Amino acid sequence: MNAHRPMRIALLALFLVATTARAQRAAHAPAQRVGSPQPYTIGVIETLHSTILGEDRILNIHLPPGYAADTVANYPVIFLLDGSAEEDFVHVVGGLQFASYPWIQWVPPSIVVGIANVDRRRDLTFPTTIAADKEKYPTTGGSVAFQQFLAHELVPFITSNYRAGGPHTLIGQSLGGLLATEVLFRMPYLFQHYLIVSPSLWWDGGTVFDLPHDAWMAPDIGVASVYVAVGQEGPGMVKPANRLAALLRKESQARIGYRYYTDMDHANILHRAVMDYFQWRSGK
Known part of the structure:
Protein backbone atom coordinates (compact mmCIF):
# COMPACT_ATOMS: atom_id res chain seq x y z
CA MET A 1 0.00 0.00 0.00
CA ASN A 2 1.26 3.44 -0.94
CA ALA A 3 2.07 5.33 2.25
CA HIS A 4 1.13 8.64 0.63
CA ARG A 5 -2.31 7.53 -0.56
CA PRO A 6 -4.23 8.53 2.60
CA MET A 7 -2.59 11.94 2.45
CA ARG A 8 -3.60 12.37 -1.21
CA ILE A 9 -7.17 11.35 -0.44
CA ALA A 10 -7.30 13.83 2.44
CA LEU A 11 -5.93 16.64 0.28
CA LEU A 12 -8.42 15.80 -2.47
CA ALA A 13 -11.26 15.88 0.02
CA LEU A 14 -10.13 19.28 1.32
CA PHE A 15 -9.89 20.56 -2.24
CA LEU A 16 -13.41 19.38 -3.04
CA VAL A 17 -14.78 20.95 0.15
CA ALA A 18 -13.05 24.26 -0.58
CA THR A 19 -14.20 24.24 -4.21
CA THR A 20 -17.77 23.47 -3.19
CA ALA A 21 -17.71 26.22 -0.58
CA ARG A 22 -16.45 28.75 -3.13
CA ALA A 23 -19.12 27.66 -5.61
CA GLN A 24 -21.83 28.03 -2.98
CA ARG A 25 -20.56 31.47 -2.01
CA ALA A 26 -20.53 32.47 -5.68
CA ALA A 27 -24.05 31.10 -6.16
CA HIS A 28 -25.34 33.25 -3.31
CA ALA A 29 -23.36 36.38 -4.10
CA PRO A 30 -25.44 39.59 -4.27
CA ALA A 31 -26.90 40.30 -7.70
CA GLN A 32 -25.08 42.99 -9.62
CA ARG A 33 -26.92 45.76 -11.42
CA VAL A 34 -26.30 45.87 -15.17
CA GLY A 35 -26.36 49.43 -16.48
CA SER A 36 -28.46 52.10 -14.79
CA PRO A 37 -32.19 52.11 -13.97
CA GLN A 38 -34.38 53.24 -16.83
CA PRO A 39 -37.81 54.90 -16.58
CA TYR A 40 -40.84 52.80 -17.43
CA THR A 41 -43.28 54.99 -19.33
CA ILE A 42 -46.86 54.37 -20.41
CA GLY A 43 -47.31 57.54 -22.40
CA VAL A 44 -46.21 61.01 -23.38
CA ILE A 45 -47.14 64.40 -21.97
CA GLU A 46 -48.31 67.19 -24.26
CA THR A 47 -48.92 70.79 -23.26
CA LEU A 48 -51.59 72.46 -25.35
CA HIS A 49 -52.33 76.17 -25.14
CA SER A 50 -56.05 76.83 -25.31
CA THR A 51 -57.11 80.18 -26.70
CA ILE A 52 -60.70 79.41 -25.76
CA LEU A 53 -59.87 78.74 -22.10
CA ALA A 68 -44.00 53.90 -33.53
CA ALA A 69 -43.06 50.86 -35.62
CA ASP A 70 -46.18 50.87 -37.78
CA THR A 71 -46.38 54.30 -39.38
CA VAL A 72 -49.54 53.51 -41.36
CA ALA A 73 -52.08 52.12 -38.89
CA ASN A 74 -54.70 54.44 -37.41
CA TYR A 75 -56.28 53.94 -34.00
CA PRO A 76 -59.47 54.71 -32.08
CA VAL A 77 -59.16 57.37 -29.40
CA ILE A 78 -60.45 57.30 -25.83
CA PHE A 79 -60.78 60.78 -24.32
CA LEU A 80 -60.67 60.58 -20.53
CA LEU A 81 -61.94 63.33 -18.26
CA ASP A 82 -60.12 63.56 -14.92
CA GLY A 83 -57.13 62.28 -16.86
CA SER A 84 -54.26 63.45 -14.66
CA ALA A 85 -51.59 60.89 -13.79
CA GLU A 86 -52.73 60.99 -10.15
CA GLU A 87 -56.38 60.65 -11.15
CA ASP A 88 -57.77 58.06 -13.59
CA PHE A 89 -55.24 57.92 -16.42
CA VAL A 90 -53.00 55.10 -15.18
CA HIS A 91 -55.64 52.54 -14.28
CA VAL A 92 -57.76 53.22 -17.37
CA VAL A 93 -54.67 52.64 -19.52
CA GLY A 94 -54.03 49.42 -17.61
CA GLY A 95 -57.60 48.30 -18.20
CA LEU A 96 -57.29 49.08 -21.88
CA GLN A 97 -54.05 47.08 -22.10
CA PHE A 98 -55.83 44.01 -20.74
CA ALA A 99 -59.00 44.52 -22.78
CA SER A 100 -57.05 44.83 -26.03
CA TYR A 101 -54.84 41.76 -25.60
CA PRO A 102 -55.10 39.50 -28.68
CA TRP A 103 -56.59 36.72 -26.55
CA ILE A 104 -59.20 39.09 -25.04
CA GLN A 105 -60.13 41.53 -27.84
CA TRP A 106 -62.86 43.45 -26.05
CA VAL A 107 -61.60 46.65 -27.66
CA PRO A 108 -58.95 47.31 -30.30
CA PRO A 109 -55.61 48.87 -29.36
CA SER A 110 -56.36 52.55 -28.85
CA ILE A 111 -54.89 55.94 -28.10
CA VAL A 112 -55.87 57.28 -24.67
CA VAL A 113 -55.95 61.03 -24.12
CA GLY A 114 -56.11 61.92 -20.44
CA ILE A 115 -57.26 65.51 -19.96
CA ALA A 116 -55.61 66.76 -16.78
CA ASN A 117 -57.66 69.10 -14.62
CA VAL A 118 -57.01 72.73 -13.88
CA ASP A 119 -60.33 73.50 -12.17
CA ARG A 120 -62.68 70.56 -12.63
CA ARG A 121 -65.64 72.24 -10.95
CA ARG A 122 -65.33 75.12 -13.39
CA ASP A 123 -64.88 73.00 -16.50
CA LEU A 124 -67.32 70.17 -15.84
CA THR A 125 -70.40 72.10 -14.65
CA PHE A 126 -72.86 74.49 -16.23
CA PRO A 127 -74.10 77.50 -14.20
CA THR A 128 -76.33 76.67 -11.25
CA THR A 129 -79.26 78.63 -9.90
CA ILE A 130 -78.89 77.12 -6.43
CA ALA A 131 -77.46 79.81 -4.16
CA ALA A 132 -75.84 77.40 -1.70
CA ASP A 133 -73.89 75.69 -4.49
CA LYS A 134 -72.86 79.03 -5.97
CA GLU A 135 -71.45 80.05 -2.61
CA LYS A 136 -69.80 76.71 -1.91
CA TYR A 137 -68.35 76.32 -5.42
CA PRO A 138 -67.79 79.86 -6.71
CA THR A 139 -65.82 78.91 -9.84
CA THR A 140 -68.44 76.59 -11.33
CA GLY A 141 -70.28 77.17 -14.59
CA GLY A 142 -67.69 76.91 -17.36
CA SER A 143 -68.77 73.73 -19.13
CA VAL A 144 -69.81 75.41 -22.38
CA ALA A 145 -66.35 76.91 -22.83
CA PHE A 146 -64.79 73.56 -21.99
CA GLN A 147 -66.93 71.84 -24.61
CA GLN A 148 -65.79 74.41 -27.15
CA PHE A 149 -62.22 73.57 -26.16
CA LEU A 150 -62.94 69.89 -26.74
CA ALA A 151 -64.60 70.42 -30.10
CA HIS A 152 -62.43 73.13 -31.63
CA GLU A 153 -59.01 72.65 -30.04
CA LEU A 154 -58.43 69.30 -28.35
CA VAL A 155 -60.00 66.85 -30.78
CA PRO A 156 -58.54 68.62 -33.86
CA PHE A 157 -55.11 68.69 -32.17
CA ILE A 158 -55.20 64.95 -31.56
CA THR A 159 -56.45 64.07 -35.04
CA SER A 160 -53.82 66.35 -36.62
CA ASN A 161 -50.84 65.17 -34.59
CA TYR A 162 -51.62 61.50 -33.96
CA ARG A 163 -52.87 58.70 -36.17
CA ALA A 164 -56.39 58.89 -34.83
CA GLY A 165 -58.53 57.20 -37.41
CA GLY A 166 -61.09 55.21 -35.45
CA PRO A 167 -64.16 56.11 -33.42
CA HIS A 168 -63.85 58.49 -30.48
CA THR A 169 -64.95 57.54 -26.97
CA LEU A 170 -65.59 59.88 -24.03
CA ILE A 171 -65.28 58.57 -20.46
CA GLY A 172 -66.39 60.64 -17.48
CA GLN A 173 -67.24 59.95 -13.84
CA SER A 174 -69.06 62.09 -11.28
CA LEU A 175 -68.84 65.69 -12.54
CA GLY A 176 -67.13 64.17 -15.55
CA GLY A 177 -70.27 62.09 -16.07
CA LEU A 178 -72.33 65.27 -15.89
CA LEU A 179 -70.12 66.86 -18.54
CA ALA A 180 -70.31 63.74 -20.73
CA THR A 181 -74.11 63.86 -20.52
CA GLU A 182 -74.11 67.54 -21.46
CA VAL A 183 -71.85 66.82 -24.44
CA LEU A 184 -74.20 64.00 -25.47
CA PHE A 185 -77.13 66.45 -25.42
CA ARG A 186 -75.41 69.49 -26.94
CA MET A 187 -72.94 68.06 -29.47
CA PRO A 188 -73.40 64.29 -29.68
CA TYR A 189 -71.54 64.09 -32.98
CA LEU A 190 -68.24 64.82 -31.21
CA PHE A 191 -67.90 61.25 -29.88
CA GLN A 192 -69.24 57.94 -31.09
CA HIS A 193 -69.15 56.14 -27.75
CA TYR A 194 -69.92 57.42 -24.24
CA LEU A 195 -69.17 55.82 -20.87
CA ILE A 196 -71.00 57.80 -18.19
CA VAL A 197 -70.17 56.62 -14.66
CA SER A 198 -71.85 57.86 -11.46
CA PRO A 199 -72.92 61.10 -13.17
CA SER A 200 -73.66 64.09 -10.94
CA LEU A 201 -76.99 64.72 -12.66
CA TRP A 202 -78.35 66.25 -9.46
CA TRP A 203 -76.42 69.43 -10.29
CA ASP A 204 -78.68 72.50 -10.41
CA GLY A 205 -81.65 70.40 -9.38
CA GLY A 206 -81.34 68.06 -12.36
CA THR A 207 -81.80 70.73 -15.03
CA VAL A 208 -79.46 68.87 -17.38
CA PHE A 209 -82.59 66.99 -18.44
CA ASP A 210 -84.12 70.29 -19.56
CA LEU A 211 -81.43 70.79 -22.19
CA PRO A 212 -82.60 70.23 -25.77
CA HIS A 213 -81.49 66.75 -26.64
CA ASP A 214 -83.26 65.88 -29.85
CA ALA A 215 -79.96 66.17 -31.77
CA TRP A 216 -78.73 62.74 -30.68
CA MET A 217 -82.05 61.16 -31.71
CA ALA A 218 -81.15 61.58 -35.39
CA PRO A 219 -80.11 58.25 -36.94
CA ASP A 220 -77.19 59.82 -38.80
CA ILE A 221 -75.67 61.62 -35.81
CA GLY A 222 -73.06 58.90 -35.37
CA VAL A 223 -73.52 57.94 -31.70
CA ALA A 224 -72.98 54.18 -31.60
CA SER A 225 -73.23 53.39 -27.89
CA VAL A 226 -73.86 54.92 -24.48
CA TYR A 227 -73.22 53.00 -21.26
CA VAL A 228 -74.41 54.37 -17.91
CA ALA A 229 -73.15 52.91 -14.63
CA VAL A 230 -73.95 53.80 -11.03
CA GLY A 231 -73.37 52.16 -7.67
CA GLN A 232 -74.69 52.31 -4.12
CA GLU A 233 -74.54 56.10 -3.98
CA GLY A 234 -77.90 57.15 -2.62
CA PRO A 235 -81.12 58.15 -4.39
CA GLY A 236 -79.70 61.53 -5.40
CA MET A 237 -77.28 59.73 -7.71
CA VAL A 238 -79.14 56.54 -8.58
CA LYS A 239 -82.52 57.96 -9.61
CA PRO A 240 -81.12 60.45 -12.15
CA ALA A 241 -78.86 57.75 -13.61
CA ASN A 242 -81.90 55.48 -13.99
CA ARG A 243 -83.75 58.35 -15.62
CA LEU A 244 -80.94 59.00 -18.08
CA ALA A 245 -80.72 55.35 -19.11
CA ALA A 246 -84.49 55.15 -19.57
CA LEU A 247 -84.52 58.35 -21.63
CA LEU A 248 -81.75 57.08 -23.87
CA ARG A 249 -83.43 53.73 -24.39
CA LYS A 250 -86.69 55.44 -25.29
CA GLU A 251 -85.40 58.11 -27.65
CA SER A 252 -81.95 57.16 -28.94
CA GLN A 253 -81.21 54.74 -31.76
CA ALA A 254 -77.77 54.03 -30.31
CA ARG A 255 -76.98 50.87 -28.38
CA ILE A 256 -77.68 51.66 -24.73
CA GLY A 257 -76.27 49.86 -21.70
CA TYR A 258 -77.03 50.40 -18.03
CA ARG A 259 -75.72 48.74 -14.88
CA TYR A 260 -76.48 49.32 -11.24
CA TYR A 261 -73.73 47.93 -9.00
CA THR A 262 -74.96 46.79 -5.61
CA ASP A 263 -71.40 46.13 -4.41
CA MET A 264 -69.73 49.34 -5.66
CA ASP A 265 -69.90 52.95 -4.53
CA HIS A 266 -68.78 56.34 -5.81
CA ALA A 267 -65.20 55.79 -4.68
CA ASN A 268 -64.52 52.41 -6.27
CA ILE A 269 -66.88 52.01 -9.22
CA LEU A 270 -64.83 53.45 -12.07
CA HIS A 271 -62.30 50.68 -12.68
CA ARG A 272 -64.99 47.98 -12.64
CA ALA A 273 -67.32 50.01 -14.84
CA VAL A 274 -64.59 50.63 -17.42
CA MET A 275 -63.77 46.93 -17.70
CA ASP A 276 -67.43 45.94 -17.86
CA TYR A 277 -68.02 48.59 -20.51
CA PHE A 278 -65.17 47.30 -22.64
CA GLN A 279 -66.59 43.77 -22.47
CA TRP A 280 -70.17 44.96 -23.09
CA ARG A 281 -69.08 46.96 -26.10
CA SER A 282 -67.40 43.89 -27.60
CA GLY A 283 -70.56 41.82 -27.29
CA LYS A 284 -68.55 38.95 -25.79
Whole structure:
Protein backbone atom coordinates (compact mmCIF):
# COMPACT_ATOMS: atom_id res chain seq x y z
CA MET A 1 0.00 0.00 0.00
CA ASN A 2 1.26 3.44 -0.94
CA ALA A 3 2.07 5.33 2.25
CA HIS A 4 1.13 8.64 0.63
CA ARG A 5 -2.31 7.53 -0.56
CA PRO A 6 -4.23 8.53 2.60
CA MET A 7 -2.59 11.94 2.45
CA ARG A 8 -3.60 12.37 -1.21
CA ILE A 9 -7.17 11.35 -0.44
CA ALA A 10 -7.30 13.83 2.44
CA LEU A 11 -5.93 16.64 0.28
CA LEU A 12 -8.42 15.80 -2.47
CA ALA A 13 -11.26 15.88 0.02
CA LEU A 14 -10.13 19.28 1.32
CA PHE A 15 -9.89 20.56 -2.24
CA LEU A 16 -13.41 19.38 -3.04
CA VAL A 17 -14.78 20.95 0.15
CA ALA A 18 -13.05 24.26 -0.58
CA THR A 19 -14.20 24.24 -4.21
CA THR A 20 -17.77 23.47 -3.19
CA ALA A 21 -17.71 26.22 -0.58
CA ARG A 22 -16.45 28.75 -3.13
CA ALA A 23 -19.12 27.66 -5.61
CA GLN A 24 -21.83 28.03 -2.98
CA ARG A 25 -20.56 31.47 -2.01
CA ALA A 26 -20.53 32.47 -5.68
CA ALA A 27 -24.05 31.10 -6.16
CA HIS A 28 -25.34 33.25 -3.31
CA ALA A 29 -23.36 36.38 -4.10
CA PRO A 30 -25.44 39.59 -4.27
CA ALA A 31 -26.90 40.30 -7.70
CA GLN A 32 -25.08 42.99 -9.62
CA ARG A 33 -26.92 45.76 -11.42
CA VAL A 34 -26.30 45.87 -15.17
CA GLY A 35 -26.36 49.43 -16.48
CA SER A 36 -28.46 52.10 -14.79
CA PRO A 37 -32.19 52.11 -13.97
CA GLN A 38 -34.38 53.24 -16.83
CA PRO A 39 -37.81 54.90 -16.58
CA TYR A 40 -40.84 52.80 -17.43
CA THR A 41 -43.28 54.99 -19.33
CA ILE A 42 -46.86 54.37 -20.41
CA GLY A 43 -47.31 57.54 -22.40
CA VAL A 44 -46.21 61.01 -23.38
CA ILE A 45 -47.14 64.40 -21.97
CA GLU A 46 -48.31 67.19 -24.26
CA THR A 47 -48.92 70.79 -23.26
CA LEU A 48 -51.59 72.46 -25.35
CA HIS A 49 -52.33 76.17 -25.14
CA SER A 50 -56.05 76.83 -25.31
CA THR A 51 -57.11 80.18 -26.70
CA ILE A 52 -60.70 79.41 -25.76
CA LEU A 53 -59.87 78.74 -22.10
CA GLY A 54 -56.96 81.19 -21.97
CA GLU A 55 -54.60 78.71 -20.35
CA ASP A 56 -52.24 75.81 -20.95
CA ARG A 57 -53.67 72.31 -20.62
CA ILE A 58 -51.75 69.12 -19.89
CA LEU A 59 -52.59 66.00 -21.88
CA ASN A 60 -51.41 62.55 -20.84
CA ILE A 61 -51.36 60.41 -23.97
CA HIS A 62 -50.95 56.65 -24.16
CA LEU A 63 -49.99 55.21 -27.53
CA PRO A 64 -50.76 51.56 -28.29
CA PRO A 65 -47.98 48.97 -28.65
CA GLY A 66 -46.42 49.11 -32.07
CA TYR A 67 -47.52 52.68 -32.74
CA ALA A 68 -44.00 53.90 -33.53
CA ALA A 69 -43.06 50.86 -35.62
CA ASP A 70 -46.18 50.87 -37.78
CA THR A 71 -46.38 54.30 -39.38
CA VAL A 72 -49.54 53.51 -41.36
CA ALA A 73 -52.08 52.12 -38.89
CA ASN A 74 -54.70 54.44 -37.41
CA TYR A 75 -56.28 53.94 -34.00
CA PRO A 76 -59.47 54.71 -32.08
CA VAL A 77 -59.16 57.37 -29.40
CA ILE A 78 -60.45 57.30 -25.83
CA PHE A 79 -60.78 60.78 -24.32
CA LEU A 80 -60.67 60.58 -20.53
CA LEU A 81 -61.94 63.33 -18.26
CA ASP A 82 -60.12 63.56 -14.92
CA GLY A 83 -57.13 62.28 -16.86
CA SER A 84 -54.26 63.45 -14.66
CA ALA A 85 -51.59 60.89 -13.79
CA GLU A 86 -52.73 60.99 -10.15
CA GLU A 87 -56.38 60.65 -11.15
CA ASP A 88 -57.77 58.06 -13.59
CA PHE A 89 -55.24 57.92 -16.42
CA VAL A 90 -53.00 55.10 -15.18
CA HIS A 91 -55.64 52.54 -14.28
CA VAL A 92 -57.76 53.22 -17.37
CA VAL A 93 -54.67 52.64 -19.52
CA GLY A 94 -54.03 49.42 -17.61
CA GLY A 95 -57.60 48.30 -18.20
CA LEU A 96 -57.29 49.08 -21.88
CA GLN A 97 -54.05 47.08 -22.10
CA PHE A 98 -55.83 44.01 -20.74
CA ALA A 99 -59.00 44.52 -22.78
CA SER A 100 -57.05 44.83 -26.03
CA TYR A 101 -54.84 41.76 -25.60
CA PRO A 102 -55.10 39.50 -28.68
CA TRP A 103 -56.59 36.72 -26.55
CA ILE A 104 -59.20 39.09 -25.04
CA GLN A 105 -60.13 41.53 -27.84
CA TRP A 106 -62.86 43.45 -26.05
CA VAL A 107 -61.60 46.65 -27.66
CA PRO A 108 -58.95 47.31 -30.30
CA PRO A 109 -55.61 48.87 -29.36
CA SER A 110 -56.36 52.55 -28.85
CA ILE A 111 -54.89 55.94 -28.10
CA VAL A 112 -55.87 57.28 -24.67
CA VAL A 113 -55.95 61.03 -24.12
CA GLY A 114 -56.11 61.92 -20.44
CA ILE A 115 -57.26 65.51 -19.96
CA ALA A 116 -55.61 66.76 -16.78
CA ASN A 117 -57.66 69.10 -14.62
CA VAL A 118 -57.01 72.73 -13.88
CA ASP A 119 -60.33 73.50 -12.17
CA ARG A 120 -62.68 70.56 -12.63
CA ARG A 121 -65.64 72.24 -10.95
CA ARG A 122 -65.33 75.12 -13.39
CA ASP A 123 -64.88 73.00 -16.50
CA LEU A 124 -67.32 70.17 -15.84
CA THR A 125 -70.40 72.10 -14.65
CA PHE A 126 -72.86 74.49 -16.23
CA PRO A 127 -74.10 77.50 -14.20
CA THR A 128 -76.33 76.67 -11.25
CA THR A 129 -79.26 78.63 -9.90
CA ILE A 130 -78.89 77.12 -6.43
CA ALA A 131 -77.46 79.81 -4.16
CA ALA A 132 -75.84 77.40 -1.70
CA ASP A 133 -73.89 75.69 -4.49
CA LYS A 134 -72.86 79.03 -5.97
CA GLU A 135 -71.45 80.05 -2.61
CA LYS A 136 -69.80 76.71 -1.91
CA TYR A 137 -68.35 76.32 -5.42
CA PRO A 138 -67.79 79.86 -6.71
CA THR A 139 -65.82 78.91 -9.84
CA THR A 140 -68.44 76.59 -11.33
CA GLY A 141 -70.28 77.17 -14.59
CA GLY A 142 -67.69 76.91 -17.36
CA SER A 143 -68.77 73.73 -19.13
CA VAL A 144 -69.81 75.41 -22.38
CA ALA A 145 -66.35 76.91 -22.83
CA PHE A 146 -64.79 73.56 -21.99
CA GLN A 147 -66.93 71.84 -24.61
CA GLN A 148 -65.79 74.41 -27.15
CA PHE A 149 -62.22 73.57 -26.16
CA LEU A 150 -62.94 69.89 -26.74
CA ALA A 151 -64.60 70.42 -30.10
CA HIS A 152 -62.43 73.13 -31.63
CA GLU A 153 -59.01 72.65 -30.04
CA LEU A 154 -58.43 69.30 -28.35
CA VAL A 155 -60.00 66.85 -30.78
CA PRO A 156 -58.54 68.62 -33.86
CA PHE A 157 -55.11 68.69 -32.17
CA ILE A 158 -55.20 64.95 -31.56
CA THR A 159 -56.45 64.07 -35.04
CA SER A 160 -53.82 66.35 -36.62
CA ASN A 161 -50.84 65.17 -34.59
CA TYR A 162 -51.62 61.50 -33.96
CA ARG A 163 -52.87 58.70 -36.17
CA ALA A 164 -56.39 58.89 -34.83
CA GLY A 165 -58.53 57.20 -37.41
CA GLY A 166 -61.09 55.21 -35.45
CA PRO A 167 -64.16 56.11 -33.42
CA HIS A 168 -63.85 58.49 -30.48
CA THR A 169 -64.95 57.54 -26.97
CA LEU A 170 -65.59 59.88 -24.03
CA ILE A 171 -65.28 58.57 -20.46
CA GLY A 172 -66.39 60.64 -17.48
CA GLN A 173 -67.24 59.95 -13.84
CA SER A 174 -69.06 62.09 -11.28
CA LEU A 175 -68.84 65.69 -12.54
CA GLY A 176 -67.13 64.17 -15.55
CA GLY A 177 -70.27 62.09 -16.07
CA LEU A 178 -72.33 65.27 -15.89
CA LEU A 179 -70.12 66.86 -18.54
CA ALA A 180 -70.31 63.74 -20.73
CA THR A 181 -74.11 63.86 -20.52
CA GLU A 182 -74.11 67.54 -21.46
CA VAL A 183 -71.85 66.82 -24.44
CA LEU A 184 -74.20 64.00 -25.47
CA PHE A 185 -77.13 66.45 -25.42
CA ARG A 186 -75.41 69.49 -26.94
CA MET A 187 -72.94 68.06 -29.47
CA PRO A 188 -73.40 64.29 -29.68
CA TYR A 189 -71.54 64.09 -32.98
CA LEU A 190 -68.24 64.82 -31.21
CA PHE A 191 -67.90 61.25 -29.88
CA GLN A 192 -69.24 57.94 -31.09
CA HIS A 193 -69.15 56.14 -27.75
CA TYR A 194 -69.92 57.42 -24.24
CA LEU A 195 -69.17 55.82 -20.87
CA ILE A 196 -71.00 57.80 -18.19
CA VAL A 197 -70.17 56.62 -14.66
CA SER A 198 -71.85 57.86 -11.46
CA PRO A 199 -72.92 61.10 -13.17
CA SER A 200 -73.66 64.09 -10.94
CA LEU A 201 -76.99 64.72 -12.66
CA TRP A 202 -78.35 66.25 -9.46
CA TRP A 203 -76.42 69.43 -10.29
CA ASP A 204 -78.68 72.50 -10.41
CA GLY A 205 -81.65 70.40 -9.38
CA GLY A 206 -81.34 68.06 -12.36
CA THR A 207 -81.80 70.73 -15.03
CA VAL A 208 -79.46 68.87 -17.38
CA PHE A 209 -82.59 66.99 -18.44
CA ASP A 210 -84.12 70.29 -19.56
CA LEU A 211 -81.43 70.79 -22.19
CA PRO A 212 -82.60 70.23 -25.77
CA HIS A 213 -81.49 66.75 -26.64
CA ASP A 214 -83.26 65.88 -29.85
CA ALA A 215 -79.96 66.17 -31.77
CA TRP A 216 -78.73 62.74 -30.68
CA MET A 217 -82.05 61.16 -31.71
CA ALA A 218 -81.15 61.58 -35.39
CA PRO A 219 -80.11 58.25 -36.94
CA ASP A 220 -77.19 59.82 -38.80
CA ILE A 221 -75.67 61.62 -35.81
CA GLY A 222 -73.06 58.90 -35.37
CA VAL A 223 -73.52 57.94 -31.70
CA ALA A 224 -72.98 54.18 -31.60
CA SER A 225 -73.23 53.39 -27.89
CA VAL A 226 -73.86 54.92 -24.48
CA TYR A 227 -73.22 53.00 -21.26
CA VAL A 228 -74.41 54.37 -17.91
CA ALA A 229 -73.15 52.91 -14.63
CA VAL A 230 -73.95 53.80 -11.03
CA GLY A 231 -73.37 52.16 -7.67
CA GLN A 232 -74.69 52.31 -4.12
CA GLU A 233 -74.54 56.10 -3.98
CA GLY A 234 -77.90 57.15 -2.62
CA PRO A 235 -81.12 58.15 -4.39
CA GLY A 236 -79.70 61.53 -5.40
CA MET A 237 -77.28 59.73 -7.71
CA VAL A 238 -79.14 56.54 -8.58
CA LYS A 239 -82.52 57.96 -9.61
CA PRO A 240 -81.12 60.45 -12.15
CA ALA A 241 -78.86 57.75 -13.61
CA ASN A 242 -81.90 55.48 -13.99
CA ARG A 243 -83.75 58.35 -15.62
CA LEU A 244 -80.94 59.00 -18.08
CA ALA A 245 -80.72 55.35 -19.11
CA ALA A 246 -84.49 55.15 -19.57
CA LEU A 247 -84.52 58.35 -21.63
CA LEU A 248 -81.75 57.08 -23.87
CA ARG A 249 -83.43 53.73 -24.39
CA LYS A 250 -86.69 55.44 -25.29
CA GLU A 251 -85.40 58.11 -27.65
CA SER A 252 -81.95 57.16 -28.94
CA GLN A 253 -81.21 54.74 -31.76
CA ALA A 254 -77.77 54.03 -30.31
CA ARG A 255 -76.98 50.87 -28.38
CA ILE A 256 -77.68 51.66 -24.73
CA GLY A 257 -76.27 49.86 -21.70
CA TYR A 258 -77.03 50.40 -18.03
CA ARG A 259 -75.72 48.74 -14.88
CA TYR A 260 -76.48 49.32 -11.24
CA TYR A 261 -73.73 47.93 -9.00
CA THR A 262 -74.96 46.79 -5.61
CA ASP A 263 -71.40 46.13 -4.41
CA MET A 264 -69.73 49.34 -5.66
CA ASP A 265 -69.90 52.95 -4.53
CA HIS A 266 -68.78 56.34 -5.81
CA ALA A 267 -65.20 55.79 -4.68
CA ASN A 268 -64.52 52.41 -6.27
CA ILE A 269 -66.88 52.01 -9.22
CA LEU A 270 -64.83 53.45 -12.07
CA HIS A 271 -62.30 50.68 -12.68
CA ARG A 272 -64.99 47.98 -12.64
CA ALA A 273 -67.32 50.01 -14.84
CA VAL A 274 -64.59 50.63 -17.42
CA MET A 275 -63.77 46.93 -17.70
CA ASP A 276 -67.43 45.94 -17.86
CA TYR A 277 -68.02 48.59 -20.51
CA PHE A 278 -65.17 47.30 -22.64
CA GLN A 279 -66.59 43.77 -22.47
CA TRP A 280 -70.17 44.96 -23.09
CA ARG A 281 -69.08 46.96 -26.10
CA SER A 282 -67.40 43.89 -27.60
CA GLY A 283 -70.56 41.82 -27.29
CA LYS A 284 -68.55 38.95 -25.79
